[in-house]
Amino acid sequence: MEFAKRIQPLSSNVFADMDRAKGQAIAQGKDIIDLSLGSSDIPAAAHTIEAIENSLHDHSTHGYLLYNGTKQFRETAAKWYTERFKIPVDPETEVLALIGSQEGTAHLPLAILNPGDFALLLDPGYPSHAGGVYLAGGQIHTMPLLAQNQFLPVFNDIPQAVLEQARMMVLSYPHNPTTGTATLEFFESAVSFCRQHNLVLVHDFPYADMFFEGAEKPPSVLQADTNKELSIEFFSMSKSYNMGGFRVGYAIGNSELITALRQIKAVVDFNQYLGILNGAIASLNSPQEFVTKIVNIFQQRRDTLITALNNIGWQVNKPNATMYLWAKLPQPWSNNSVDFCTKLVAETGVALAPGSGFGKAGEGYVRFALVKEPKILEDVAQKISVFLQQNNH
Template sequence: MSEVFHRIRRLPPYVFAHIDPIKAKARAEGVDIIDLGMGNPDMPTPEHIVAKLQETVKDPRTHRYSTSRGIPGLRKAQASYYGRRFGVKLNPETQVVATLGSKEGFANMASAITAPGDVVLVPNPTYPIHSFGFIMSGGVVRSMPADPGEDFMRALDRGVRHSIPKPIALVLNYPANPTAYTADLDFYTEVVKYCKANDILILSDLAYSEIYFDEKDPPPSILQVPGAIDISVEFTSMSKTYSMPGWRVGFAVGNERLIAALARVKSYLDYGAFTPIQVAAVAALNGSDDVIEEVRKVYKHRRDVMVESFGRSGWTIPVPKATMFAWAPIPPQFAHLGSLEFAKLLIQETGVGVAPGVGFGEYGDQYIRLAFVENEQRIRQAARNIKKLLGTKGDQGNVVPLKA
């Protein structure tokens, strides 16, 4: 009875499980860890959203079971958001489902549509649930480029022609986690045309739709493409937009058949988020966009501070156009270590926590993901600590560990 269960065997050890004990040990020894690893927003949820939660929770009627699809007001609020932001008209009764964060929605959609052996095209590197949602459901993942550049469509065509059986779905994620790549409507239009012609579903993760830094070029929704809703579902989240990560509120919107499949699976698994949380989420979606603009402003400032201070320390950070992350190549003198060992080294020698790129796929192993989840002073301190390490030649034997 000691044999590992079938689905667990398909999951590799979580890369961050190698990092967390090192951070914990350093903290226990008194080291001040500047943690840029997890994309866990540090800004408080706006006051009016919290106030609505407090008001609603006092009503004992809200303490009962909710509904797995989301309360009607929340689905209507999400449909209204899509109308305002993207000009996309959605039926809140049939084309919107509230989820327990976009991660849960994505995993349950994978479970709803995947038969054992089904092939799915997934970016590499990408957010882990994009791959492992399908792997846990018995599917087979074929890697696609994460960059929506000129090679993407050629890779898509190869993936379709050379996969047996033919892929059932394509995963897209722009603005992308971890790479911060962005896509435009021309790209989406070409992808939708190809997928419709080849009977392939599209699952689009738009969790970072509101964390962008060029006000003239906000990220589009794939549902803006005429006909995209025939084959597409899009996932969004309130975690980053409203600094509500622990509230676990997200959405799946789009094709009625796919939404119905997700809703049916969810009906067996949960009763939805606590009703006061859903009511507060309605207040967020129907409220002023000023709070979103403030969140965006903070992340933009932190991005600029990181790019400037890390650059002066000797680590060139590409400037992301969106998301709360920078996707940075490992400094050349440490490239031989790979991302996991370099991440361990950073914690041990500089007290800076980062996310190793290999945790997002094998093609991320020469990169590090840095999250904008510390304030300006802490980011600058991280840069100063890293500068000392980069002054070495990459020989771990010559590095003096950071002391408490």
């Protein structure tokens, strides 16, 4: 059977590869400690579940949900954003409900790129960013994120020939997988660069709340583009509110970009069940102590795992944000993150994400997701210690 060429670049991704490796380890009798996915092990808040549960008994929520039915959610998201970042938002023209922010980042290139146009993407970066470009028939120019540049792209390194064919730039800070952060000044420079080169600026912002004690609150790209001239930002309920499985997010930004994305969405899907949006509304409207509690849990886990890894001789930098550690691999694994991760899960049951799965510049690293309790994370470090001793060749 012959398939479209556009799916050829999609044949492999980091999550599918590790899922196969985990399946093989399970078949061999291993108990898996899965730190390869950023899927929180902490439940959603009681008030979120209660709102969804109450909706289930209201038969008016059981039908298809079209755009106008998302009005209350869009108003709530706009209010939350305005209170948080002091930028006014029109819920009718500048907000779009999404089935997870990944839906938005993957579909937006269909509205922006013609075949052959370039998108400027971070390397390493989140896989759906590249997947959407491939499906749109676009080309990708990667912007390497290096430790010596604080995991920020260097815009001046982008070739002029690429810029002449480029239509969009995708950023995401706090950054998955590197845990890098960006300042408002950085975003101001990105907006200026995109304005100069007539680029749409896309900011994927799922870790808006996931910053730790002593770190500055992550800025919104719209604080650097206050008139929303060229920017769109994607938010998720998955991380701050532990609603990953409910698949709910939203976009805020330039009204023309919102309209274009809405047109793509209209031919792909309706919206999710209204009860899920009611749960998200309850989350956004409730006191945010729940979010603070979640962040404190991940900060404790960060500190526990870093200490445990340092104690076995694996020195890892302490991130200021996200729910991950981005760890440079020890010798002799420094140039083969896939082999390290597949062998590690086969021998120990510990599943990590190989850095190369996020892009060429991610080689030499692995990502730990802090999605287990501290005692389990300490056990992970001990398993890795034995693994490294047995595989020191």
